[in-house]
Amino acid sequence: MDRENVVLAAWSYAFAGSLYLVLALRLFWTMRLSRPQSASSVYLLVAVFASAVWGCADMAFLLSGQPGLLMLGRVGDLLRYAGWFGFMLVLCRPNLGEKLPAGIAALPAIAVILLLFGLVVQGFAWFDIKWLGEASGLLLMSAMSLSVFALVLLEQVYRNVTDDSRWNVKPVSLGLAGTFLFDLYLYSQAVLFNQLDADALSIRGAVHALMVPLIFLSTTRRRDWISKIRISQKAAFHSATLFAAGVYLLFISGVGYYVRYFGGEWGRALQLGLVFSAIVGLMILALSGSVRAKFRVLIGKHFFRYRYDYREEWLKFTQTLSTNNSPEEMGQQVVRGLADMLESPGGGLWMKSSGGGTVFRQTARRNLAETTDTEPVDSPLCRFLASSGWVVNLAEYRSYPQRYGAMALPGWLQQMPQAWLIVPLIVGHDMIGFVVLASARANIDVNWEVNDLLKTAGRQAASFLSQMQATEALLEVRKFDAFNRMSAFVVHDLKNIVTQLSLMLKNAKRLHANPEFQQDMLMTVENSLDRMRQLMLQLREGATPTGTAVGVDLAAIVQRIAAVATSRGRHLEVKLGERVVTRGHEERLERIVGHVVQNAFDATELSGLVQLTLDRASGQARIVVEDTGQGMSEEFVRERLFKPFQTTKQAGMGIGAYESFLYVQELGGKILVQSELNKGTQVTILLPLFDLQPHSDLQLLDVP
Structure with missing residues (x-):
């Protein structure tokens, strides 16, 4: 120096x-x-x-x-x-x-x-x-x-x-x-x-x-x-790995020192070559999955009373299962999570076909050959797995089959050289599938601790898979429910059309020669045809009616409903104030108001009173339909009136009130009902106003 x-x-x-x-x-x-x-x-x-x-x-x-x-x-x-x-x-x-x-x-x-x-x-x-x-x-x-x-x-x-x-x-x-x-x-x-x-x-x-x-x-x-x-075991593994690497480098350094000491003129070159080769070898060993697996097993086996850090394993397994939500990816995540617990490179998942089935088939795999072989649910293997819940060690089975009783391995499984463990997936008392794990990278003793861990993890994986299947089934049920609901609306409208045509046909026997009746009959048939075309479009395009919402004159709708009632021999007392316009589909609004009026007629004797009032109230369009009919109980109005398939009629379906309630809510309005048994009912429909300007605002400006 x-x-x-x-x-x-x-x-x-x-x-x-x-x-x-x-x-x-x-x-x-x-x-x-x-x-x-x-x-x-x-x-x-x-x-x-x-x-x-x-x-x-x-x-x-x-x-x-x-x-x-x-x-x-x-x-x-x-x-x-x-x-x-x-x-x-x-x-x-x-x-x-x-x-x-x-x-x-x-x-x-x-x-x-x-x-x-x-x-x-x-x-x-x-x-x-x-x-x-x-x-x-x-x-x-x-x-x-x-x-x-x-x-x-x-x-x-x-x-x-x-x-x-x-x-x-x-x-x-x-x-x-x-x-x-x-x-x-x-x-x-x-x-x-x-x-x-x-x-x-x-x-x-x-x-x-x-x-x-x-x-x-x-x-x-x-x-x-x-x-x-x-x-923790995780820290012990990393510390032991670091310590082993340090000892390895110290050993190589010592060897390099003596190589240089006794190597003469070639000593320094030989030392550098040895150290560089050692570092490359250490990198290869560090990146080797098999070496890491064997070292982790060695740490867990000799340094700890229990092989696994259960908190760490459980968090990692849950995180693996929660990574994806689709059924296909969920199956792969189940295989991956179980395989990673035992240093296994992969495996395969066998499950029943959707909707319940009689065989288990391969639905997911990871580093395992694809197979089309299936296993019947009543085979000796499946019966043993379902009844015992055991994890089957195939190496143990081959050396000591008596331990597994009458269980017999299927041919396709015996021909799978990588197969090592079979983990049943059980929910409650039902086995929904099983996982076949491939042989581990390291020699692992499958003892009671491994069996308990796999059995518990298998039940958790089965719960995830079962929940995924239930979610898929629920989505399908909801799709069918939406279709059935739309079909119920269509059937309800068809019933009204059929009722109108039946009444017309009944009157035709008496009035077929009357020119006025003939004209009215043609108009009725034309109207029924248009409504049926609308229903066909609704079935084709969905529950939402075709066309866009526009301004609708409610007074015109009320007058048409009153005219239809008169043609059927009933009197609707109408009270109209100033012009009231709302926004919506005219035909659907007419159907809703007509449904409320028709219900009032059905609940009221011929001598009773049915009255419709149209006006404005608190910045909203208000339609009030009152009758002196049989009325409804408070419990029925509160709990059942606006629910599908709930009605007080003998031949009714209970769809009209439900459809009316949904559409009025969709427009931003609401329906209020007051009723008393044997005294009558008052139905109030509140809709948002749609103000029309008869003149442009520009006309308000005076030109000098």
């Missing part, structure tokens, strides 16, 4: 040592004021104080060149790592009474081994012992291994910290990650090239000094700025 770098490094370490010393004094003073002290706070103080010793010792060595100060700085660096290891390991401890998983329990032992190895290597360097090679290379490998292990612990802490504490722990985590990554870069490069980067080494102290403000920020946010955290 040249003179300029030595001066820069001295200032850098002096800056780090001073800041760490100030922070150590503050932490010590805080600990005196708060009792009792937690183990994490003690380890934090050790790490900060050791960092201060390390920075000051390295600064003094650079200025004086004394070997003892160099050794003190190296020991201080080891103590600094020991303090951070202890701090993070304490945070990873479970709550009182909880057992630490076996894989996580090994981390303290690994930390102790790495620290002892570093201390031994320091002794080798001090006494110039070369039992394992040059001490300088061992020192570099020890420093790199410490930084890798520190990153593993930090990842474990941050991944498992509770949500409310993540805001507090983020600054210190960022600071530690920066310093450990810088050390990893510095020492891994030195291992590769057998020489420390002088520029990077000169600013190491300053980089570590940046950690001090972040620690101070975390301690000021909350007094209990890091809470106890729990260990």
Whole structure:
């Protein structure tokens, strides 16, 4: 290291040592004021104080060149790592009474081994012992291994910290990650090239000094700025993966070191080729689904009492099922969700045909061959699945078929080499289908835990599929309901036309020679023909009548209804005020008012009174039809009057009042009914006014 770098490094370490010393004094003073002290706070103080010793010792060595100060700085660096290891390991401890998983329990032992190895290597360097090679290379490998292990612990802490504490722990985590990554870069490069980067080494102290403000920020946010955290299988998997990758790289670095040490002139080239090949191999292993599956099974089998994190599995499975809503995609999501639980590449779904069926057929698949083979619902396999609800392990069945009683596998399933597990989909006591999973990427022991998880997940998947089928059936029922409702309206109108034609035919026997009757008969037939044409258009185009809504003169409609009543031998007393115009379909409005008038006539004796009043009230068009007929009960008016197929008539259908109510509401109006048994009924139809201007507004302007 040249003179300029030595001066820069001295200032850098002096800056780090001073800041760490100030922070150590503050932490010590805080600990005196708060009792009792937690183990994490003690380890934090050790790490900060050791960092201060390390920075000051390295600064003094650079200025004086004394070997003892160099050794003190190296020991201080080891103590600094020991303090951070202890701090993070304490945070990873479970709550009182909880057992630490076996894989996580090994981390303290690994930390102790790495620290002892570093201390031994320091002794080798001090006494110039070369039992394992040059001490300088061992020192570099020890420093790199410490930084890798520190990153593993930090990842474990941050991944498992509770949500409310993540805001507090983020600054210190960022600071530690920066310093450990810088050390990893510095020492891994030195291992590769057998020489420390002088520029990077000169600013190491300053980089570590940046950690001090972040620690101070975390301690000021909350007094209990890091809470106890729990260990999850997902975090253990990622931590174990990171740790394995670190060990792998350390091993390759060690091999590369000795290849370079004993390789002579070819040593450096061989070392670079080995390291590059190792990194490519690590990437291939990381991207391999089979390797990840085997590693996850290994973690769950040896590190945890239970293989699955059920909360995580359930959330992931529910999210998978909720991704899509169409029946075809839902089937694929069911297969995918069940397969992902067991590291299976895919499978197939067999379900009954829509509307109920006698066979199960393949309706969805994922990474499984398509097949047209079906399975009858009364086959031995389906009867066994429906009655027992078991998950069938085909490997177990082939080796020990007696466990499954009289169950027999169909030929198409025996010829499927990928088939591994059969999961029944049961809703209540009915099996709506089953899923055949393909063989897993890793060797998984299908024990009671796997069976229970698949059975429960299968029932949830069956509920989703059953709900999807019920929704489809409901949509079809609604379509039929809409068609039936429209048909009921059409039949109701046809009934009125038939009644009118029947009355005309009955009178024709007496008045067929009367010229006036003949003229009236022709008009009636022509009107009936036009109405039937409108009904045909309505059936073809839907329930909405053809044409657009226009201004309708209600007085003209009332006069026509009164004339029709007179021709039928009934008298309608009409009271007309000023001209009243509303907006709508004229023919449909006439049918509605005529229906109300006809109901009044049907409920009133020939000697009774039926009266229609047309006027304006509160800015609306008002039609009031009153009669002195038999009336209706209050309960019938409130609960049944405007519902389809509810009527007081002997031969009525109860459609007219329902149709009238819907159309008046569609126009923005309403129908009010007051009735009393044996006294009569009053029906009030309120419609929005449609004002007509007889003259243009421009005519109001006087031209001078």
